[in-house]
Each structure stands twice: as structure tokens, then as C-alpha cells.
Amino acid sequence: MAWEKRGNLFYYYRSVRCDGKVKKVYYGSGLTGRLAADMVARHQAERKAARLAHRAMQEQISKAVALNEELGRACDLLAAASLLAAGFHRPCRHRWRIWRNGRKALKQSV
């Protein structure tokens, strides 16, 4: 509760955390209190909008990165399949090189 009732009047306070403890900062009543409340509300709205925009941007980035990763996996698979079907192999993650047995198997199938 930012507005607190003391007697017949309302006073605007704001809770602030300071050195692990919550402190109440007094702003005032009437016009001063309303102005302070408006300012705080506007600041909170701005922070929320910035947070939402940042989150949306992060989601957009992670979607694009995920697409790139999926594209990479698909390309790796097709490139490997094409090279194997062309008679090359990659033993123990070395460079791709001619696969004699593979070529023999491909020739026999034709």
C-alpha cells in the first residue's frame, strides 16, 4: 500500500530496500503525493515496457539462433550423405577421403 491513511488524510509513502532492510520514504499528501505517485507509476511502466521489449528481442534472437542450428544439423546430414553416396568417407573424424569399399559397393549396385 503506497497510500496510507493517517486520521482523515492520505499520505504517499514508498517502500525502498536499503542494506537488506525495507525503509519507507515519505513523499507527502495531496498534490505532492499524487505527483510522486504518478512519477513512480510512470517509471514502473517504463521499466516494465523495457523489460518486455528486451524479452521479446531475446526470444527473437534465440529463435533465429535455433533456426541456424537446425539448418546446420540438416546441412551436415545432407553433406555427409552426399559425400558418402559419392564414395567418400570420414574415418575417426579425420578429413573426408576416398572409400574404396564404398565405391565397390556402389559399382556393384549399378
Place this chain on the structure above:
Amino acid sequence: MEEKPSSSPSESATAQSAAPAEPSVKALLADLVKRAQAGDPTVLPLMREILDAHPEVWQHVGDLSSVAERAWIALLAAENPLAVESMKRTVAEMRLDLGGEHPTRMERMLVDQVIMCWMEVKYLETATASAEGSSLAQASFRLKHVESAQKRYLTSIKMMTEVRTLIPAGLAPSVPLKLYDPEPKHRKQA
């Protein structure tokens, strides 16, 4: 597998509008690749058959790259129409430069991957350089992100070069060169 050089825009348009590959074909292909890499040559004829008979596998990659391209352009250009147009032109120019005159399906796919990775690296580098008021942990996280993007970029270039070296179908001229003709046409007519 026969790699046919083709660069017609109609074909690429079909590839973009086509449905993604059936997961079963993709899974089967992945399984065959795994078996072949483990040293089983008997699966190669079937693998070649699948690559030739299922164009949707290639089309799926085409779809992915076009979606990824749109996503990166939206991020890089930040809804600025001029930047969007210039990015599109840059990408088209890169595609032409890297692909050459008559790239094969495989080469086009790898070129697309290189371009997407380049866009990712560019975006992340710019974002890292312009990040203000971030903590040390956030900065190191961003740097790691850039490094993994650069690694992907270099791997994609390496794969493209390797495929071009081993299966140079796209680099060969579309009209075969004749270095020596023992009987030229005018002599035959005479």
C-alpha cells in the same frame, strides 16, 4: 548420387513453398549415414536412392534457410525499410558470389548456411559491441555466444570448401570444354 547443376529461380521458389521433409525419411537418412560412417558400405546404394528420390529432404533445408534469412534480416535491419532492402541485396550478392554460375543443390544449400552463419556473427558482434551497462558475467556470456557463432561460421565454410573439392560438379562449366577437336566442323563438311 547425381548432382545436377541448376540455378533456376523457379526451382528455388518451389523449394521455398514446399512442405518440410517427412521425419521418417530424415530419420532413415540419419540412420543410414550413421551406419555408413561406422563402416558399412552396403547402405550406400539405398542412401543414393533416397537422396535422388526424395527432393523434399532438400526442400526442407531450403525452407529452413529462407525462414532463417527473414529472421536475421529482421534482427539486423531492426524494421528499417532501407536497411531491410540493403540487407536483402547484400545477401543476394553474397549468394551469387559464393555460389558461382551454376551451383548444385548441395552447394546452394551450403552457401545458404554460410550466409546465415555470417548474419548471425555480424548481429552478435554488433550487439556485443553496443551493449551498455552490462555486468562482467553478461559480457562473458555474450562473448561465448559470439565465439560459438564464429565456430559455426567457420565450420560451414570448411564444409562448403570440402564438398567443392571432393564433388566439384558445380565448378565445372555447364557446356563441356573441348580442348582438342581432331576433325573440326568445316573439315567434316568438306
